[in-house]
Amino acid sequence: MTQRSILFFIIILAGVAVNYIFYITPLQKEISGFESTISSQRAKLSIIETKLSGPEAQKIVSEYADIEKTLSELLSEKETTVQSIGDLDREIAATELEILSLTSENDALTKVTLPPLP
């Protein structure tokens, strides 16, 4: 082996070492950090999912949805009923007016009926 050959191998080894130390090692650290974050996030997600998919939670969600649906139906029926009450009130007012007019005509006509019997 010549001195040049030895120098050549040293330079190559130095290059490889520099690449490992200044490039690959930080990358590995970063990757390892991400892996640890992912692991903790998975654990967190698992806790949330367990919480949301439990029978108690399902019951609450379903009960809430049922009540919301019933409430919406009741409100809609109430609105319809209030509207029909309005219609009935208008009809009542119209009928009362008609009765008033008929009563006055009836009174006028009745006045010409016979006087009391002698």
Add this chain to the structure above:
Amino acid sequence: MTSLKTKHSIIAGFILGVTIFGCVSINLYYLKKQRDIRAANTVLSEKIKESELLLRSFEEKTTLLPSLKMTLASTSAELEKVRMDKTDRKNKLLNLQKQKKDLEKSTESLRSRTFPPGAERLVFAMTLKAPSSASLSLSNLGFGDQLYDEEGLIAGEKEFRQTGTRPSNIPNSGDLETFELWDEDGLVGREPTLQYSAWIGRLSINFQKVRIYIPAGKMKKFYLKAKISESAKIGNRHGIGFNGADFAGGFHDQNEVEKTVIAPIFSIGNTPTPSVQFYPDFEFNGMPWPLNKSRTVYWQVINPPKDAKIAVVLQNLLTKETYVMKENLSPYDRHVTTSPSSTKHCLSANTNCFSLSFALYNVKVVLYRGEQYCEKNCPEGFDVVSVAGTSKSFLIGPQEKYSQNADLIVKSFELTPSPFMWKGKGTLTIVFKNIGTEPVTENNIRFRTHNIHYLGGIMVFDNYIPKIPAGGEFVYTQTIDNDPPKLAPGEINTTYKYYSLALSCSPEGTANTLQTIIDVDNVVAEIDEQNNLIEKIIYCKS
């Protein structure tokens, strides 16, 4: 030496190449791994965000649930109140409609009778009812004909108003001649004694020596027939009344005789006034007309105008939409049958099927001239003739049938105390039972209690029952009042929330028949539709 150098250079180059390639490959591997793990981390972060949102929403729901339940309860209570308000309004409207109907009937009879000179007509009708405790033997029935001018003033009244002096000798109009007295069985008297009072322009018509018997508690109709003189004065009005009768057999108190005078006024006229009279069969008494059930409307055109045709139309009182049931009828046609239907049933129906909704309708008899009946933008020559009394209101029910094997009955009907006191208060208990093999599934089953002591019956009250399982019962109790002077029959006393029974108490101990019908709107399709009624006789004590 040279070839050795070359060989070394080649080896060194190869080693350098392999080393560079190895480094680059490793670098690329770690770069890819870094990219993948970043992407996975981003996806996971998004998922966590979504899950957190879901969790927050769930926590909100958990917090809101108790207040939502309270809102639901209060909304249910409000809805119940609104429903009750609606029922109250409906009841009020039905009462008003009945009142209106009675007024229309009375007004019609007062305003629409016109007889032409030369005609022979029934000019007066009345009923006499014997007391329930004694029969009546009548002789010498007397009637009076009071003359009015065309303005409706008693003869001589106009002069009195103008001059301040009443004429002492009002000439007899001579409008009426050839009187005859008829009852339901035929002629009972003719050639009455006529006596004229010139002071008040009143003609007394006495049928002497008639012999008429009315059994205790029974009623008899009397008709006075007359010929309108050829020279009768157009515009004169005549008011005819009952002057009284002699009672044989020791009974003389005329106040005990119930009398009902029908149509006491008529006018002399060239052109008889046309009017429409609905037959009593078409008395709904506020009872809804269920969908898909055919009903017949009966009417009669009195004094039909020349060339007029008839159309019978239904009109929704709210939307004013109209449906022609039948047109091109002659004035002598008197009925039409139709079946108001839901949209579903109309799809397969042939004729006279209307898609109607739950609402108040008028059935109108329209007299018109023209080729065909028309409502808007009518052609020339089309003309609606103005005629009195052409419409009747009724309710069309929304019911469809569901049950097939339910069967509702009124099991019992008790009123305490017994006898019921005049102006008294008491309790009514009605037991309803489903004797069928299936439960009743409908929500809107109504029952109604009538006092049928009166002609046509008077509604005391109505209400709804809940769903009843097969074999199950429902007991209804109601505080009840009998104070007719304060309450119209069937009217709710808003102060005490009592209902009036409208019992007739004259004479004391009068038997009133109360009737309760379940499923009056025919909502339930029952095994037996004929067993829905119960009757109870209630005695009234003063």
